Amino acid sequence: MSRLFFFIQEAFRALRRNAAPSMAAIVTTVTTVILLGVLIPVFQTTQAKSEEVRESLEFRTALYDDATNAEIAALQRKLEAIPHVASVSLITKAEALKELEDDLGKSKSEDLLTQLHDNPLPANFQVKADDASNLDAVRAAVSPPGPDGKPKPISPIIQDVFDRQEETQQIEQVTSALKIMLTVITALLIAASLMLVGNTIRLSIYTRRREVEVMRLVGATRWFIRWPFMIEGVVVGFAGGLVAILILWLGKITIVDPLSSSISILAAQNNSTLSFPALVAILFGAAVLVSAIGSGITLRRFLKV
Secondary structure: OHHHHHHHHHHHHHHHHOHHHHHHHHHHHHHHHHHHHHHHHHHHHHHHHHHHHHHOOOEEEEEOOOOOHHHHHHHHHHHHHOOOEEEEEEEOHHHHHHHHHHHHOHHHHHHHHHHOOOOOOOOEEEEEEOOHHHHHHHHHHHOOEOOOOOEOOOOOOEEEEEOOHHHHHHHHHHHHHHHHHHHHHHHHHHHHHHHHHHHHHHHHHHOOHHHHHHHHHOOOOHHHHHHHHHHHHHHHHHHHHHHHHHHHHHHHHHHHHHHOOOOHHHHHHHHOOOOHHHHHHHHHHHHHHHHHHHHHHHHHHHOOO
């Protein structure tokens, strides 16, 4: 126990004596933890929003007005039996007109309805796939090629199959590219953070390399020399992680939480798989662990005397 107190005293003495490198290591840790603390929730929220957009993609099958209830029910069973179909919903003529009104807005829809004596929109089935990548395959199954090679609907009551295919492809491409980009940015930031913290700790140890060499020459063991440095790394990681978490917490209660009621993408972070306390615990533990391990590993080259 007395040796442990000696190591702790040596660690704090070294921190006071080498205030500039130690402060640089703390500032680097603070910056790294804040960047990761901001980027990880952004990555999770963006990924959740991308999946939400992808899951909302669909296509419609317009029905003839003279289709009977039995024919409509039979077609729904056929659509639900197609592989990769997640849901099939019947949109009546009145509901289709209401959708058009919502899309056009109040003023434009009123002008349009005054010129229409009846509802020209057909009833239709809203078909959603289990994944956006399977949407084209499901659409092709609804209108497979006929004997003449042209698409032929699976039911005679289908008037047309329509969707926003170009928009669907654009959304799928954008969401896929966004996930890849955020994954690459996260990986690069983590790698850069580890190297930055390691280099800062290395600079702190380099200023005391003569001290380490003298201790080795007088017979001190490797771990006797290493423990004060590792405790120093723990203190640096603890201080840097604590300051960064305090800044993240202040940012959450003063910026994110008040704006989450009006900005949907900020509200989505409350439903992410990684809660704020869990994120804080992971970042704090990582800051302490990286600093301690970085101190021990960096010291190895100076112990070879």
